[in-house]
Every structure is written in C-alpha cells, then in structure tokens.
Amino acid sequence: MDEFLQQVVTGLATGSVYGLLALAIVLIYRTTNVLNFAQGEMAMFTTFVAWTVLQRGEYWLMFPLVLLMAAAMGGFIELVIIRRVEGAPVLNIIIVTLGLFAILNNVATWRWGGIPKGFPAPPEIQVTGVKFFGEGALDIGPTVVSYHDLTILVFAVAIMAALYLFFQYTPLGLAMRATAQNPIASRLMGIRVGRMLAVGWALSATVGAVAGLLIAPLILLQPPMMMGVLLYAFAAAVLGGLDSPVGAIVGGLIIGVSENLVGTYTPKEWLGPDMKLTVTLLIIVVVLLIRPTGIFGRRALRRV
Amino acid sequence: MLKLREVVAAYGPIVALHGVSLEVPEGSIVTVLGANGAGKSTTLRAISGLLRPREGSIEFEGQRIDRLSAEQIVSLGMSHIPEGRQLFSELTVLENLRLGAYSRFAGMASGIREYRQRRRDFEAALKQVLEYFPILAERKNQVAGTLSGGEQQMLAMGRGLMARPRLLLLDEPSMGLAPMVTREIFEIIHTINRTQGVTILLVEQNANLALEIAHYGYVLETGRIALADTSENLRKSEAVQRSYLGQ
Numbered sequence: 261m262d263e264f265l266q267q268v269v270t271g272l273a274t275g276s277v278y279g280l281l282a283l284a285i286v287l288i289y290r291t292t293n294v295l296n297f298a299q300g301e302m303a304m305f306t307t308f309v310a311w312t313v314l315q316r317g318e319y320w321l322m323f324p325l326v327l328l329m330a331a332a333m334g335g336f337i338e339l340v341i342i343r344r345v346e347g348a349p350v351l352n353i354i355i356v357t358l359g360l361f362a363i364l365n366n367v368a369t370w371r372w373g374g375i376p377k378g379f380p381a382p383p384e385i386q387v388t389g390v391k392f393f394g395e396g397a398l399d400i401g402p403t404v405v406s407y408h409d410l411t412i413l414v415f416a417v418a419i420m421a422a423l424y425l426f427f428q429y430t431p432l433g434l435a436m437r438a439t440a441q442n443p444i445a446s447r448l449m450g451i452r453v454g455r456m457l458a459v460g461w462a463l464s465a466t467v468g469a470v471a472g473l474l475i476a477p478l479i480l481l482q483p484p485m486m487m488g489v490l491l492y493a494f495a496a497a498v499l500g501g502l503d504s505p506v507g508a509i510v511g512g513l514i515i516g517v518s519e520n521l522v523g524t525y526t527p528k529e530w531l532g533p534d535m536k537l538t539v540t541l542l543i544i545v546v547v548l549l550i551r552p553t554g555i556f557g558r559r560a561l562r563r564v
Numbered sequence: 565m566l567k568l569r570e571v572v573a574a575y576g577p578i579v580a581l582h583g584v585s586l587e588v589p590e591g592s593i594v595t596v597l598g599a600n601g602a603g604k605s606t607t608l609r610a611i612s613g614l615l616r617p618r619e620g621s622i623e624f625e626g627q628r629i630d631r632l633s634a635e636q637i638v639s640l641g642m643s644h645i646p647e648g649r650q651l652f653s654e655l656t657v658l659e660n661l662r663l664g665a666y667s668r669f670a671g672m673a674s675g676i677r678e679y680r681q682r683r684r685d686f687e688a689a690l691k692q693v694l695e696y697f698p699i700l701a702e703r704k705n706q707v708a709g710t711l712s713g714g715e716q717q718m719l720a721m722g723r724g725l726m727a728r729p730r731l732l733l734l735d736e737p738s739m740g741l742a743p744m745v746t747r748e749i750f751e752i753i754h755t756i757n758r759t760q761g762v763t764i765l766l767v768e769q770n771a772n773l774a775l776e777i778a779h780y781g782y783v784l785e786t787g788r789i790a791l792a793d794t795s796e797n798l799r800k801s802e803a804v805q806r807s808y809l810g811q
Contacts, residue, residue, distance in 0.1 A: 431669065434662060434663060437652075437655065441653070441654055442652055442653075444614065444646070447613075447614065447633075447634040448614070448634055448643075448644050448646065449664060449666045449723075450635050450666050450727070452635050453635075
C-alpha cells in the first residue's frame with residue numbers, strides 16, 4: 261500500500277509537468293488554433309537561459325526574470341513568425357512550428373552544447389519556521405513525498421488557480437476567451453484580436469517555462485530533454501480535450517500516474533518499465549475511441 | 565451622420581458592391597431593403613470596418629472611416645449587430661454584455677477614481693439595457709447558446725447597446741424569429757430610436773415591418789442602389805410592392 265501511494269504521488273508530480281506543458285499547448289490551440297510543436301523546445305530554451313542566469317544569480321531572482329523572458333519570447337514568436345502564416349492552411353502552420361522546433365534545438369546545441377547539465381531544484385525557503393521547497397522528503401503518514409515532487413504539485417495548482425482567476429475575472433481574460441470563440445464578433449466589440457493572440461502565446465510560453473524549470477532537475481538539462489515530455493504533453497492535451505485547460509492538467513495527471521503504475525506493477529516478462537509508454541498511449545487510444553473530443557472537450561475539433 | 569460615396573467592396577475577385585452611395589441623417593431610422601445576395605450585409609460590413617472598401621469613401625460624423633479597422637470604428641460610437649447575431653455562445657449573458665462595453669473601457673484605468681467612474685458608467689449602461697430587455701436580467705448567468713432565438717437577438721442588441729453607440733447598424737434582426745417576437749423586437753428598435761435618439765441603419769428582408777418604422781429607405785439590387793425614397797413613398801411604389809411587399 262505504501263509503495264502504491266508513493267508511486268501515485270510521484271506520478272502526480274511528473275504528471276503535473278506533463279499537464280503544465282499540455283496546458284501551454286491548449287492555451288495556444290484555443291486562441292490560435294495552432295498545434296505548437298515547438299512548445300517543448302521553447303521550454304527547453306528558457307531553461308537553458310535560466311541555467312546561464314544561475315551561473316551568476318540567485319534562484320529566486322532568476323525565476324521571475326526567466327518567466328518574463330519566456331513571455332517576451334512567446335509574444336515575439338507570435339508577432340514575428342506565426343502572424344505571417346495566420347489563415348494559411350493548417351499544414352503550413354504545423355510546418356512552421358516544426359521549423360521553430362528545429363531552430364530552437366539547434367541554437368541551444370550550438371550555444372550550450374549537447375552534454376547534459378545538472379539543474380537545481382528550487383532551493384529551500386523558510387517562512388516562519390516552515391520549510392518550503394528544497395531537499396529531502398516530507399513524511400505525511402502513510403507515505404513519504406520528496407520536497408521536489410511537492411514543489412511541482414504546488415506550482416501546478418498555483419498556476420491553474422492563477423489562470424482560472426485571470427480568465428474568469430479580468431477584462432483581458434474575458435477578451436481572450438471571446439477571441440478564442442468568435443474573432444469577428446470580438447473585433448466588433450473593439451477587441452484587438454492580434455494583440456490577444458500575442459498575449460496568448462506569451463502566457464503559454466510562461467507556463468511552458470515553469471514546466472521546463474521543474475522537470476529539468478529530474479531529467480538533466482540538455483537540448484533533447486523535452487522531447488519525451490512533449491509527447492506526453494500532447495497525449496495529455498488530447499486526452500483532456502484539446503480546448504480544455506482543466507482537461508490538460510487532468511490528462512497530464514492521468515498519464516503521469518498510469519505511466520508510473522504500469523512501470524512498477526506490470527511483470528517484466530510481458531510489459532514492465534520498457535513498455536510503459538506503449539501502455540499509456542494505448543489507454544489514451546481507448547479513451548479517445550469512446551470520447552473522441554477527449555474527457556473535457558466540448559466542441560468537435562472541426563477547425564483542424 | 566453617415567455618408568457613403570460610391571463604395572465598391574469585394575470578396576477577393578467577387579465584387580459585391582458596385583458603387584453604393586447612401587446617407588443616414590442623425591436621429592433617423594434608415595432601412596436598406598433587397599433580396600438575398602443584393603449586398604445588404606456587405607454594405608454594413610464595409611461601414612463597420614469588417615470589410616475594407618476597395619473604392620469610395622465612408623464618413624461618420626464628418627470623419628473618414630473607410631481606412632480604419634473595425635476595432636477603431638466601434639470606439640467612435642458605432643455598433644454593428646451582425647447577421648446571425650454572432651454571440652459568444654459559450655459565455656454567459658452577462659459576459660456577453662460586458663464584452664459589449666469593452667470598447668469604452670479598453671486599457672487600464674489610470675487611477676481609482678477613473679476605475680470607479682467606469683464602474684458607474686458600466687452599471688448605468690447595463691441598467692438601461694436590462695430595462696429594454698428584462699428577460700436578459702433573468703437569464704444573466706445562463707450560457708448565451710442556450711437562449712431562444714428571440715432572446716439571442718435581444719442579447720445581440722443589448723450587447724451592441726452596451727457600447728453606448730450613436731449609430732446602430734442592425735443586420736436582419738427578424739431572421740429566424742416568429743412573427744410575434746419579430747414585432748416585439750421592432751417595437752424596441754423604434755423605442756431605442758425615439759427615446760435615446762440613437763440613429764439606426766436597418767437591413768431587413770421583412771420590408772413591411774422595416775418600412776413601418778423607418779423614415780427613409782434604399783433598395784439594393786445586385787450591389788447597386790436601385791431606389792431611394794422616404795418610407796412612405798417606397799411603400800406606395802409599384803416596384804417595391806411587387807418585389808418586396810408581396811402585394
């Protein structure tokens with residue numbers, strides 16, 4: 261039982277990272293109808309920038325700085341690159357994001373090299389004697405959770421809550437939801453649709469950057485680090501329903517947990533850890549056969 | 565208030581308006597009649613900036629607007645309530661109304677005083693819209709897509725009015741509605757014009773009703789103005805009676 265709980269919690273933590281990256285994908289898909297294949301590489305790139313900043317600065321100073329930079333990068337990519345192919349056939353846009361993928365990957369390899377680097381987990385903070393983040397593990401009765409897993413979970417929940425409040429209660433958030441639903445009517449309301457799309461990309465890149473910063477301590481920092489994560493994230497986004505932010509996180513958690521459990525509990529002779537990706541993706545195929553729009557997806561994905 | 569001169573508009577290679585000129589005097593209701601595909605909606609789209617005219621000029625309150633974007637034009641005091649309503653169908657009634665006021669409150673308030681002022685303005689506009697359409701108050705937190713056709717038309721109009729426009733462009737408010745509901749909507753349009761002095765440019769297939777409340781009318785045929793006269797004279801005109809009034 262203890263081991264089972266342990267595996268579930270660890271699965272929830274890695275699942276949160278998949279979920280965050282899936283959320284980044286969904287944020288762009290909802291507003292721009294673009295499946296951003298470069299999402300993982302954008303996160304990888306910002307994590308390398310974070311590594312460079314960390315050579316000179318404090319972790320908690322670097323953190324907001326890198327998030328700002330990620331937002332700027334997301335907005336820049338939308339304004340300078342994606343806007344040129346707006347309204348082009350879907351395949352063209354996909355090719356453009358694949359191109360971005362290659363560019364970011366190559367630049368990172370050229371600039372920082374291909375040798376894996378260690379990346380620190382968020383360091384400890386003491387607030388009135390209570391320890392947050394940092395090394396070690398927390399004993400919560402039936403099982404033990406590492407502080408880093410907890411950190412990931414806390415970040416995922418905080419980001420979800422922040423995004424929910426933003427979309428639900430701010431005029432900008434409302435305008436972005438309107439843009440996603442009906443761009444023409446949005447223009448008639450006076451909403452500058454192009455600006456909303458750029459903000460969407462900026463938000464998405466920021467969420468992705470957090471995912472990169474949180475997963476890097478677990479898998480080492482290197483240019484191809486996000487490929488596996490991106491695959492899981494896409495699966496999570498599709499599983500949850502491509503247009504649902506909640507679905508993205510839930511999808512990520514389901515995949516994280518099932519991946520961990522399959523890796524631990526299926527016998528090596530016929531499945532085992534080597535087959536955990538296959539089994540996980542099989543589960544997704546089955547779910548999508550039953551619910552083609554994903555668990556939380558409402559619209560048919562007619563625009564793709 | 566609104567002046568179109570020789571406006572030519574096209575969708576790619578297909579020219580929809582071949583030089584349309586029309587005028588909407590302040591405080592009036594002007595209607596544009598015509599068959600399907602005559603270019604009625606295109607005319608409104610050209611005015612509100614959704615479709616950039618290829619030639620000709622459009623003036624609103626003395627200012628050229630034919631090179632402005634739709635986003636800019638709405639903040640000048642003109643609301644376009646488009647064909648098919650174009651509601652945000654997955655958002656609530658209240659959220660739709662909020663978005664209607666977006667153009668007046670875009671950008672950050674510069675201080676707490678301005679923020680409060682904006683709130684008051686918004687509440688006042690909301691109160692007025694809900695007086696015209698009391699049903700919307702009852703449906704406030706309902707998702708727009710679940711409303712009946714008539715309620716959706718009311719929401720589309722309410723959303724347009726939240727911008728406090730001086731000119732309202734209305735595209736086929738009667739589309740798909742039962743005769744009773746249509747009549748109700750037309751009465752409200754009439755009231756908005758009379759009590760608030762909002763100028764209205766109304767595109768309509770239901771020529772009978774439109775000519776009843778309009779002061780002036782234009783008949784559009786394949787992208788050209790075929791007739792222009794007071795509603796009274798149009799109602800008497802044989803050509804209009806034959807083609808549009810079904811008599």
